[in-house]
Amino acid sequence: MKYVYFFGAGKAEGSGEMKEVLGGKGAGLAEMTRIGLPVPAGFTISAECCDYYLKHHRKYPKALAQEVNKNLSRLEKVTKKKLGAAENPLLVSVRSGSARSMPGMMETILNLGLNARSVEALARSTNNDRFAWDAYRRFVQMYSTVVIGLPKEELEERLRAMKLRRRVKDDTQVPAEGWRELVGEYKKFFKQKTSKDFPEDPEEQLWGAIGAVFESWNAEKAVTYRRVERITGLLGTAVNVMQMVFGNTGENSGTGVCFTRDPSTGGKTFYGDFLLNAQGEDVVAGIRTPMHLDEMSKRMPKIYRQLERARNLLETHYRDMQDMEFTVEDGTLYMLQTRTGKRTPAATFRMAVDMAKEGLITKEEAVTRIKAEDIERLFYPVIDPQVAREELAKRKLATGINAVPGAAAGKAVFTAEEAEAMARNGDKVILVRRETSPEDVGGMYVAQGIVTATGGKTSHAAVVARGWGKCCVVGCEDLDIDYPSKSVSVNGRVIRQGDWITLDGNEGLVYEGQVKLSVPELPEAFSTLMAWTDKIRKIGVRTNADTPHDARKAREMGAEGIGLCRTEHMFFKDFEQPEKSIERQLAIQEMIVADSVDARRKALEKLLPFQRRDFLGIFKVMDGYPVTIRLIDPPLHEFVPHDRDQQEELARKIGVDVEVIARRVEQLKEANPMLGHRGCRLAITYPEILEMQVRAIIEAAIEAKKAGIKVLPEIMHPLVFARKELQILADATRRVADQVMKESGEKIGYLIGTMIELPRAALVAGEIAEVAEFFSFGTNDLTQTTMGLSRDDAGRFLPDYVDEKKAGILPEDPFQSLDIAGVGQLIRWGIERGRATRPDLKVGICGEHGGDSASVKFCHQVGMNYVSASPFRVPVARLAAAQAVVEENASRKAKKRKGTSH
Numbered sequence: 001m002k003y004v005y006f007f008g009a010g011k012a013e014g015s016g017e018m019k020e021v022l023g024g025k026g027a028g029l030a031e032m033t034r035i036g037l038p039v040p041a042g043f044t045i046s047a048e049c050c051d052y053y054l055k056h057h058r059k060y061p062k063a064l065a066q067e068v069n070k071n072l073s074r075l076e077k078v079t080k081k082k083l084g085a086a087e088n089p090l091l092v093s094v095r096s097g098s099a100r101s102m103p104g105m106m107e108t109i110l111n112l113g114l115n116a117r118s119v120e121a122l123a124r125s126t127n128n129d130r131f132a133w134d135a136y137r138r139f140v141q142m143y144s145t146v147v148i149g150l151p152k153e154e155l156e157e158r159l160r161a162m163k164l165r166r167r168v169k170d171d172t173q174v175p176a177e178g179w180r181e182l183v184g185e186y187k188k189f190f191k192q193k194t195s196k197d198f199p200e201d202p203e204e205q206l207w208g209a210i211g212a213v214f215e216s217w218n219a220e221k222a223v224t225y226r227r228v229e230r231i232t233g234l235l236g237t238a239v240n241v242m243q244m245v246f247g248n249t250g251e252n253s254g255t256g257v258c259f260t261r262d263p264s265t266g267g268k269t270f271y272g273d274f275l276l277n278a279q280g281e282d283v284v285a286g287i288r289t290p291m292h293l294d295e296m297s298k299r300m301p302k303i304y305r306q307l308e309r310a311r312n313l314l315e316t317h318y319r320d321m322q323d324m325e326f327t328v329e330d331g332t333l334y335m336l337q338t339r340t341g342k343r344t345p346a347a348t349f350r351m352a353v354d355m356a357k358e359g360l361i362t363k364e365e366a367v368t369r370i371k372a373e374d375i376e377r378l379f380y381p382v383i384d385p386q387v388a389r390e391e392l393a394k395r396k397l398a399t400g401i402n403a404v405p406g407a408a409a410g411k412a413v414f415t416a417e418e419a420e421a422m423a424r425n426g427d428k429v430i431l432v433r434r435e436t437s438p439e440d441v442g443g444m445y446v447a448q449g450i451v452t453a454t455g456g457k458t459s460h461a462a463v464v465a466r467g468w469g470k471c472c473v474v475g476c477e478d479l480d481i482d483y484p485s486k487s488v489s490v491n492g493r494v495i496r497q498g499d500w501i502t503l504d505g506n507e508g509l510v511y512e513g514q515v516k517l518s519v520p521e522l523p524e525a526f527s528t529l530m531a532w533t534d535k536i537r538k539i540g541v542r543t544n545a546d547t548p549h550d551a552r553k554a555r556e557m558g559a560e561g562i563g564l565c566r567t568e569h570m571f572f573k574d575f576e577q578p579e580k581s582i583e584r585q586l587a588i589q590e591m592i593v594a595d596s597v598d599a600r601r602k603a604l605e606k607l608l609p610f611q612r613r614d615f616l617g618i619f620k621v622m623d624g625y626p627v628t629i630r631l632i633d634p635p636l637h638e639f640v641p642h643d644r645d646q647q648e649e650l651a652r653k654i655g656v657d658v659e660v661i662a663r664r665v666e667q668l669k670e671a672n673p674m675l676g677h678r679g680c681r682l683a684i685t686y687p688e689i690l691e692m693q694v695r696a697i698i699e700a701a702i703e704a705k706k707a708g709i710k711v712l713p714e715i716m717h718p719l720v721f722a723r724k725e726l727q728i729l730a731d732a733t734r735r736v737a738d739q740v741m742k743e744s745g746e747k748i749g750y751l752i753g754t755m756i757e758l759p760r761a762a763l764v765a766g767e768i769a770e771v772a773e774f775f776s777f778g779t780n781d782l783t784q785t786t787m788g789l790s791r792d793d794a795g796r797f798l799p800d801y802v803d804e805k806k807a808g809i810l811p812e813d814p815f816q817s818l819d820i821a822g823v824g825q826l827i828r829w830g831i832e833r834g835r836a837t838r839p840d841l842k843v844g845i846c847g848e849h850g851g852d853s854a855s856v857k858f859c860h861q862v863g864m865n866y867v868s869a870s871p872f873r874v875p876v877a878r879l880a881a882a883q884a885v886v887e888e889n890a891s892r893k894a895k896k897r898k899g900t901s902h
């Protein structure tokens with residue numbers, strides 16, 4: 001097996017396609033070299049090697065030493081320099097890089113190859129003593145902390161003391177002598193701690209660094225990041241060993257990060273930050289505030305033009321927005337990294353639509369560029385436009401850089417750890433830091449928003465927060481943060497931990513207190529892209545909605561009908577006329593406690609007009625679209641009061657003895673209500689409930705029809721498990737519907753169907769389809785009953801089942817994302833059997849899974865006619881349905897290609 005891949009002098013053994021093996025960075029370097037961009041030479045040790053190393057008790061594969069030596073010689077030949085040489089020495093960087101970007105989570109060592117001899121040579125060849133010794137102290141510091149694990153603070157303490165002795169404030173003011181002195185101290189400290197001398201042999205240094213990068217794959221912060229980002233299935237990190245170039249050799253040098261398009265807005269502008277006379281991580285660390293690219297273009301026009309060329313080449317080559325790192329060494333540009341850039345959700349939409357319109361990608365590809373989270377994050381809040389300007393002016397604390405848009409309010413907290421603790425207690429928090437580092441990701445993740453006192457738009461805080469679409473303000477230099485007292489003072493005002501603050505990530509502002517937020521309007525590109533998804537997808541998208549209000553929202557979101565209207569949700573609240581809510585409640589409770597059919601019918605008569613009005617409202621909103629109405633489902637005890645006071649009140653209101661109510665409530669008690677007297681079983685026992693509901697549906701449909709509305713009612717019976725059960729219900733349904741139509745002289749077309757939400761229903765679906773005209777898979781109950789997991793209680797232990805670090809039995813919570821291996825089989829079986837009986841059987845899903853991406857794709861694959869999702873998840877379902885088609889086409893094409901190549 002080959003473990004090392006060389007790149008340099010216009011040629012590369014690897015390529016951009018080899019991300020899994022070379023990591024994103026290594027693949028990018030190989031590809032940039034191939035397409036003729038200026039990349040320092042080097043080699044990549046593969047992620048397969050990391051996998052081997054971690055699995056074989058920290059041993060390298062046998063062939064590795066030889067391969068590394070060979071490639072090192074090749075590097076020395078290409079660069080005409082030698083590692084550790086007394087004349088013209090080669091220095092290398094050793095960097096991590098896995099197949100998925102994990103910004104700042106793993107280790108990097110710069111300036112490797114320096115020792116007592118080569119540092120002098122570097123000073124001579126650059127004619128810059130100060131630079132050479134600064135480079136050496138950086139190396140000794142990085143090596144000591146990263147490779148050996150010595151405490152960073154103690155080294156930094158020595159740096160501070162040296163600066164104090166020399167009475168200098170900034171690192172840039174430290175003379176060569178100062179750095180030389182510091183190197184001496186660092187080495188002394190190294191000896192004290194390890195009982196060994198600091199390694200002089202560059203090869204020993206190199207192997208130490210390679211091992212440290214591999215080890216960093218399993219560092220706690222890296223493991224946490226992968227867990228939070230759900231990154232699984234990777235081999236490990238690759239190691240990139242590359243010739244060092246220096247951005248800190250003077251005013252004709254510098255280092256920067258740039259994006260081929262604006263990562264905040266998605267606009268087609270070249271966007272980036274540049275630091276003059278700075279090295280490597282200074283920009284990302286956000287310690288100094290950088291200059292914008294347009295300012296750089298004035299200072300270094302030639303370099304800027306070269307960079308523009310790289311921008312165009314790379315974006316056209318990768319056909320996506322790239323995030324690039326570069327260094328300018330004495331007027332020469334070097335590209336150090338390119339990767340697909342993280343972006344805000346709004347920018348994701350804009351870029352996908354713009355790129356498709358420019359012809360860079362197809363519409364199908366544009367659709368695959370969007371993730372479900374991007375849609376969800378579009379609905380993130382902003383400062384409510386109604387909040388008075390004067391109020392905002394009064395509350396304004398500080399101005400910073402608007403790194404990630406959106407707005408967030410929460411309690412100020414100053415450490416990531418405490419942020420996590422407060423969030424666990426249910427607090428909304430804003431993480432306030434001077435700067436963030438990878439250790440802080442846990443706290444950043446739980447925070448509503450993040451604000452830092454330093455840094456630019458490409459600082460760690462900005463990059464990480466952007467990936468999550470989380471509101472973030474950086475470079476807020478007025479914030480004087482005092483960690484020990486857990487407070488921040490800004491122009492005389494003091495905010496302590498726990499005090500509310502609000503961030504405006506669009507404007508880069510920090511406000512005192514809790515400012516009202518509201519949900520923004522969707523960007524233009526959103527509707528364009530969603531229209532594309534509608535053209536591509538084959539499966540319909542309906543919504544689960546119980547009120548005209550929700551139905552209207554769902555229509556705005558693109559729903560093509562209602563897949564589930566839970567009628568019992570109407571029993572407790574009158575959404576259109578709230579003052580009538582009590583009347584409804586009493587009617588339903590009276591119906592439940594009734595001790596005779598007559599008494600029950602009387603109560604049901606009171607309910608009828610309410611239900612009719614509800615259905616009419618929904619039919620009006622869904623003019624021309626199907627509406628599936630499910631008859632009463634939950635166990636009746638859910639509707640009656642359980643404590644004595646409330647029972648007495650109900651008795652008074654409906655004029656019955658309290659003992660009658662108490663007895664009835666007692667009667668309704670079940671040990672296992674979810675498996676008890678619920679669903680269609682209620683209508684089998686109390687057909688009068690069914691009669692009232694069907695009457696309300698058909699009467700409302702007739703009224704709507706008379707008003708010129710196109711109504712397509714679908715009457716659905718829940719929790720059916722046998723053909724005969726449904727037959728009884730269907731007969732009763734038809735009887736009432738015919739009667740109502742006869743009374744009015746109007747005809748209404750309607751369907752009768754059932755939910756498939758019990759394993760037995762799926763198993764005998766062939767028989768049930770003799771009666772049912774449609775199936776709707778109720779995957780909430782189907783998951784509950786197939787897996788024997790209570791949907792109400794399993795949350796207590798399911799996290800352990802899903803957590804890879806604990807039991808890791810399930811890949812996902814099965815109530816969120818369909819258990820395709822188990823529940824999915826029942827669905828396949830049910831559809832197959834159902835359609836064998838009734839080929840035109842309409843099939844949909846109305847469990848929560850109808851709004852989950854992976855589950856929607858499954859529904860497409862098994863040939864459902866539609867999915868039904870809650871209103872806000874309708875766009876997610878539309879997107880996933882379209883992606884399912886694109887993915888299917890791609891895999892068909894790939895199969896065909898494979899077939900012809902044999």
Ligand code: PEP
Pocket residue numbers: 564566633757777778779780781782846847848
């Ligand atoms: C289901 O069980 O999947 C379903 C949609 O019904 P409910 O959630 O109301 O039980």
Ligand code: MG
Pocket residue numbers: 718757778780781
């Ligand atoms: Mg159900």
